Amino acid sequence: xxxxxxxxxxxxxxxxxxxxxxxxxxxxxxxxxxxxxxxxxxxxxxxxxxxxxxxxxxxxxxxxxxxxxxxxxxxxxxxxxxxxxxxxxxxxxxxxxxxxxxxxxxxxxxxxxxxxxxxxxxxxxxxxxxxxxxxxxxxxxxxxxxxxxxxxxxxxxxxxxxxxxxxxxxxxxxxxxxxxxxxxxxxxxxxxxxxxxxxxxxxxxxxxxxxxxxxxxxxxxxxxxxxxxxxxxxxxxxxxxxxxxxxxxxxxxxxxxxxxxxxxxxxxxxxxxxxxxxxxxxxxxxxxxxxxxxxxxxxxxxxxxxxxxxxxxxxxxxxxxxxxxxxxxxxxxxxxxxxxxxxxxxxxxxxxxxxxxxxxxxxxxxxxxxxxxxxxxxxxxxxxxxxxxxxxxxxxxxxxxxxxxxxxxxxxxxxxxxxxxxxxxxxxxxxxxxxxxxxxxxxxxxxxxxxxxxxxxxxxxxxxxxxxxxxxxxxxxxxxxxxxxxxxxxxxxxxxxxxxxxxxxxxxxxxxxxxxxxxxxxxxxxxxxxxxxxxxxxxxxxxxxxxxxxxxxxxxxxxxxxxxxxxxxxxxxxxxxxxxxxxxxxxxxxxxxxxxxxxxxxxxxxxxxxxxxxxxxxxxxxxxxxxxxxxxxxxxxxxxxxxxxxxxxxxxxxxxxxxxxxxxx
Amino acid sequence: xxxxxxxxxxxxxxxxxxxxxxxxxxxxxxxxxxxxxxxxxxxxxxxxxxxxxxxxxxxxxxxxxxxxxxxxxxxxxxxxxxxxxxxxxxxxxxxxxxxxxxxxxxxxxxxxxxxxxxxxxxxxxxxxxxxxxxxxxxxxxxxxxxxxxxxxxxxxxxxxxxxxxxxxxxxxxxxxxxxxxxxxxxxxxxxxxxxxxxxxxxxxxxxxxxxxxxxxxxxxxxxxxxxxxxxxxxxxxxxxxxxxxxxxxxxxxxxxxxxxxxxxxxxxxxxxxxxxxxxxxxxxxxxxxxxxxxxxxxxxxxxxxxxxxxxxxxx
Numbered sequence: 001x002x003x004x005x006x007x008x009x010x011x012x013x014x015x016x017x018x019x020x021x022x023x024x025x026x027x028x029x030x031x032x033x034x035x036x037x038x039x040x041x042x043x044x045x046x047x048x049x050x051x052x053x054x055x056x057x058x059x060x061x062x063x064x065x066x067x068x069x070x071x072x073x074x075x076x077x078x079x080x081x082x083x084x085x086x087x088x089x090x091x092x093x094x095x096x097x098x099x100x101x102x103x104x105x106x107x108x109x110x111x112x113x114x115x116x117x118x119x120x121x122x123x124x125x126x127x128x129x130x131x132x133x134x135x136x137x138x139x140x141x142x143x144x145x146x147x148x149x150x151x152x153x154x155x156x157x158x159x160x161x162x163x164x165x166x167x168x169x170x171x172x173x174x175x176x177x178x179x180x181x182x183x184x185x186x187x188x189x190x191x192x193x194x195x196x197x198x199x200x201x202x203x204x205x206x207x208x209x210x211x212x213x214x215x216x217x218x219x220x221x222x223x224x225x226x227x228x229x230x231x232x233x234x235x236x237x238x239x240x241x242x243x244x245x246x247x248x249x250x251x252x253x254x255x256x257x258x259x260x261x262x263x264x265x266x267x268x269x270x271x272x273x274x275x276x277x278x279x280x281x282x283x284x285x286x287x288x289x290x291x292x293x294x295x296x297x298x299x300x301x302x303x304x305x306x307x308x309x310x311x312x313x314x315x316x317x318x319x320x321x322x323x324x325x326x327x328x329x330x331x332x333x334x335x336x337x338x339x340x341x342x343x344x345x346x347x348x349x350x351x352x353x354x355x356x357x358x359x360x361x362x363x364x365x366x367x368x369x370x371x372x373x374x375x376x377x378x379x380x381x382x383x384x385x386x387x388x389x390x391x392x393x394x395x396x397x398x399x400x401x402x403x404x405x406x407x408x409x410x411x412x413x414x415x416x417x418x419x420x421x422x423x424x425x426x427x428x429x430x431x432x433x434x435x436x437x438x439x440x441x442x443x444x445x446x447x448x449x450x451x452x453x454x455x456x457x458x459x460x461x462x463x464x465x466x467x468x469x470x471x472x473x474x475x476x477x478x479x480x481x482x483x484x485x486x487x488x489x490x491x492x493x494x495x496x497x498x499x500x501x502x503x504x505x506x507x508x509x510x511x512x513x514x515x516x517x518x519x520x521x522x523x524x525x526x527x528x529x530x531x532x533x534x535x536x537x538x539x540x541x542x543x544x545x546x547x548x549x550x551x552x553x554x555x556x557x558x559x560x561x562x563x564x565x566x567x568x569x570x571x572x573x574x575x576x577x578x579x580x581x582x583x584x585x586x587x588x589x590x591x592x593x594x595x596x597x598x599x600x601x602x603x604x605x606x607x608x609x610x611x612x613x614x615x616x617x618x619x620x621x622x623x624x625x626x627x628x629x630x631x632x633x634x635x636x637x638x639x640x641x642x643x644x645x646x647x648x649x650x651x652x653x654x655x656x657x658x659x660x661x662x663x664x665x
Numbered sequence: 666x667x668x669x670x671x672x673x674x675x676x677x678x679x680x681x682x683x684x685x686x687x688x689x690x691x692x693x694x695x696x697x698x699x700x701x702x703x704x705x706x707x708x709x710x711x712x713x714x715x716x717x718x719x720x721x722x723x724x725x726x727x728x729x730x731x732x733x734x735x736x737x738x739x740x741x742x743x744x745x746x747x748x749x750x751x752x753x754x755x756x757x758x759x760x761x762x763x764x765x766x767x768x769x770x771x772x773x774x775x776x777x778x779x780x781x782x783x784x785x786x787x788x789x790x791x792x793x794x795x796x797x798x799x800x801x802x803x804x805x806x807x808x809x810x811x812x813x814x815x816x817x818x819x820x821x822x823x824x825x826x827x828x829x830x831x832x833x834x835x836x837x838x839x840x841x842x843x844x845x846x847x848x849x850x851x852x853x854x855x856x857x858x859x860x861x862x863x864x865x866x867x868x869x870x871x872x873x874x875x876x877x878x879x880x881x882x883x884x885x886x887x888x889x890x891x892x893x894x895x896x897x898x899x900x901x902x903x904x905x906x907x908x909x910x911x912x913x914x915x916x917x918x919x920x921x922x923x924x925x926x927x928x929x930x931x932x933x934x935x936x937x938x939x940x941x942x943x944x945x946x947x948x949x950x951x952x953x954x955x956x957x958x959x960x961x962x963x964x965x966x967x968x969x970x971x972x973x974x975x976x977x978x979x980x
Contacts, residue, residue, distance in 0.1 A: 048681035051726040444887030454689030
């Protein structure tokens with residue numbers, strides 16, 4: 001551990017996420033405050049309290065305080081401009097998860113680098129949107145909000161890209177400074193901006209910031225740009241300028257040139273060059289020009305000159321990279337942490353470090369857990385910490401460190417991120433995918449959320465149903481189907497209700513609907529929703545009652561098609577297999593009446609006997625016949641029974657005769 | 666960042682005692698000392714009063730929503746010793762059933778998980794708990810736990826129907842859990858279970874030194890443990906946990922507050938606990954990375970000097 005971390009710990013206790021306090025408008029109530037949960041991160045808060053017991057001795061009367069406030073938090077992602085970030089990073093996240101599952105470790109590294117860059121470009125795109133929005137509005141509140149968000153994105157990009165350099169896209173040993181310099185240039189563009197400005201001047205050397213710009217550029221290793229500026233100076237042919245030009249030209253570049261050569265080769269070249277710099281400085285090559293002398297001292301890595309130019313570095317981490325460039329250009333990534341302290345000392349005014357400083361220090365120390373913890377505390381949304389954690393997790397940069405309650409840091413943050421999306425009217429669908437990738441709690445969280453998801457429309461119910469079916473969430477499937485089915489049942493839409501109960505294979509309710517269909521038929525003498533019943537197929541086997549309904553309808557079809565034998569046979573088997581409910585027997589027998597009265601014989605003697613048996617059983621057990629019937633109905637019933645008795649007896653006689661004719665015994 | 670998105674003027678003429686969202690968070694039922702229950706539609710940021718339910722003859726203490734598969738059903742309880750079950754049909758709310766078998770104020774009502782059917786628990790100042798249930802053919806029946814808490818029962822809450830170890834045991838069908846927890850003026854938290862169709866005491870949890878004001882059983886979130894939160898007049902909130910194997914409940918004081926804690930409620934996924942009380946604050950508590958319960962947010966009632974109440978202030 002570097003000494004910087006000891007210093008940090010002594011200055012800062014382990015810190016949790018900042019506590020947010022929301023003050024509700026209005027006057028204080030002397031009865032306290034209560035809250036009730038909504039979906040996701042949502043509370044309804046109201047003044048008031050639970051039951052007043054006699055012993056409390058409080059007189060309740062406070063008619064002014066009857067307002068309820070809807071409170072939400074972690075809503076950063078609900079902002080229209082930020083939603084793009086949610087959707088695009090969701091795509092990257094999903095791609096990464098599937099790649100991490102399939103790819104070998106070698107290809108995975110490339111994928112991780114690619115994903116990391118994609119995440120950054122989405123952040124960048126979002127910044128551009130914010131910038132544009134900020135330019136296009138006159139509302140000062142909005143401008144302030146956009147600017148704040150922009151600052152957050154800049155910080156996030158700064159941290160993310162540093163993590164990418166040190167954790168994900170690691171340069172081969174000793175060459176870490178190249179990407180760090182690029183990182184620096186990207187985040188500290190002032191020098192380059194002045195440079196462009198100066199080049200447009202007729203007399204560059206007269207530009208107010210000519211030398212300052214040279215210092216800035218040399219601190220970022222922009223040797224070519226420095227040379228081009230010096231070459232525009234009228235004194236460029238003087239000895240001191242020529243000497244500097246020679247040094248800069250000979251500087252073993254930390255760029256592509258040294259990629260080809262070996263590290264030791266480079267180190268040797270570098271030593272020679274440094275000795276040359278020191279020699280020229282000592283010999284007074286630059287004594288006539290104090291500016292060039294400062295440049296030379298930078299090249300020599302002189303500590304005091306860096307402290308002097310502190311303000312041009314702006315931050316300790318700029319100074320860190322600048323110093324390393326001239327003092328130890330082949331520094332190993334793991335050793336970076338040993339150099340942070342000196343730079344911090346130079347920048348320490350009041351002894352306090354900001355959150356961003358702490359995060360960056362932790363990155364330089366390779367303390368990934370600390371980085372993520374600090375980030376989740378610092379940024380108000382979980383987007384950043386959750387996605388960075390996931391990336392580092394797949395890169396193997398997180399120790400599989402189990403938290404006390406079971407899940408790991410990655411899951412902890414992903415759950416929080418998903419929770420922040422669940423209360424939004426459309427982003428919840430993105431949240432579902434994130435929950436899928438939380439192995440421990442994801443599923444039960446999703447189950448709870450789904451149970452509380454509203455579905456006014458059939459479309460949304462179907463969407464939810466698919467989500468549950470794909471994940472084999474049988475209990476939720478059942479619950480959704482039951483709620484939808486019950487709603488339709490209440491509105492007397494039997495067919496639609498049955499479809500929902502069939503989806504969840506709900507035997508009890510499918511039976512209930514089948515019974516309602518049959519009652520409807522008994523009352524009206526016809527079926528509604530014929531299509532559905534005709535196409536039940538194998539799903540009719542779900543319940544006996546439903547099977548009966550389906551078969552009974554089949555009988556009607558056969559009868560209509562004049563397939564009397566098939567119809568008669570089906571009717572007979574419905575009756576004798578006891579599949580038909582008792583109270584429906586009389587209806588079946590009445591249907592048989594039509595068949596019995598045909599010229600041709602449908603039922604043989606044996607079958608006729610059995611049907612007579614059924615009729616007898618029915619007349620004995622009158623409760624099935626009389627239940628809920630009016631007296632007029634009863635007399636009609638009696639009439640039907642007599643009709644049947646006559647028809648069956650006649651049929652029996654006819655059958656015996658016919659059978660006797662065909663097969664003489 | 667915590668912020669106020671909307672506010673709803675309930676127009677109750679007296680103190681509000683409870684507000685509950687339906688299962689889907691689209692309707693809000695409130696009840697008050699003005700003897701009324703109001704139902705608001707709160708979909709999509711709109712707040713519309715859809716019903717005024719009058720029927721109680723005294724302050725209404727609590728309301729509860731049944732699972733939507735039973736239709737739109739609300740239960741309410743109050744000082745008039747009554748429990749009323751209300752049902753909506755085609756936009757009109759009517760009394761479905763009135764249970765008046767308590768001898769004193771009914772302080773708490775809670776619907777059981779839907780797996781158990783249409784079942785309701787009520788806790789009363791007469792010290793008893795009633796389990797009221799629909800028999801399925803339109804009539805209602807009840808069982809009573811007499812002397813559940815001497816001096817009075819203040820709160821009831823049902824255990825999740827799915828056993829905490831259900832994820833480990835995927836063999837066959839599981840009987841739904843039928844348990845509830847209650848808190849009362851005897852400073853105790855008690856767990857009850859149904860055995861041979863009788864309700865018996867399962868556990869007695871001692872830890873509070875004054876009346877227990879609220880108890881809340883956390884939803885099951887896939888861990889093999891049960892969690893109950895209780896709060897009390899002694900200003901403390903206790904988290905009770907059971908690892909599912911033995912009837913061994915361990916307690917941990919979440920925090921000692923500056924005032925009486927009235928009310929507790931768990932978020933949908935059971936990872937955040939909202940605590941509110943006499944100190945005019947609602948605080949949100951969450952188990953942090955180290956397994957400690959920490960406060961993540963505070964919602965305070967303004968003290969008058971802060972007028973710009975719409976903005977969040979970070980400490």
